[in-house]
Ligand SMILES: O=C(O)CCC(=O)C(=O)O
């Protein structure tokens with residue numbers, strides 16, 4: 756990384772975030788006219804990743820979905836609400852802010868996700884569906900999601916890739932690799948081409964962290 760990131764607020768509009776990401780050495784932008792998606796390998800060092808896996812192991816609950824669709828197998832992983840006061844979490848937050856310029860005030864607290872063999876998160880978007888039953892409940896304070904930042908903490912022995920079906924892109928898990936994508940269209944609308952799935956883990960265990968940014972400062 757070279758110069759400091761310019762302030763990018765909520766990530767809406769996205770140009771400052773994109774400019775910040777583009778200046779990072781080694782970052783890849785997935786070529787697609789439909790989706791702004793960046794991949795940065797080795798964003799977090801393995802020791803930090805391992806420490807976060809330990810935190811996730813020690814405090815997890817079944818993952819939930821908004822607008823449940825009746826499919827009990829839709830999201831079968833476990834989630835950890837990482838403590839924002841943990842020094843490890845503070846370190847990760849600072850690194851994400853330095854990379855993207857996104858204002859931590861607009862971010863939801865970082866979550867950990869853990870997938871055992873057979874567990875998955877079927878194709879979904881990270882933004883809340885304006886027609887969904889949960890829309891008001893999840894968006895009335897902070898608005899809808901803008902950017903997603905996700906980091907793989909390990910490599911399961913088999914499976915567990917993230918599939919962006921609309922742009923025909925499959926990203927395999929790799930320790931410390933970061934994904935960042937814009938959930939919005941150029942006019943601020945919601946981008947359906949962000950549809951993605953955490954594919955089934957076939958062997959081993961998969962750990963990731965997710966950080967979602969909102970239109971307005973975070974609050975429930
Ligand atoms: O685990 C993955 O590969 C995707 C996770 C995801 O999409 C999410 O937590 O929203």
Ligand SMILES: [Fe+2]
Nearest residue numbers: 879880881951
């Ligand atoms: Fe997602």
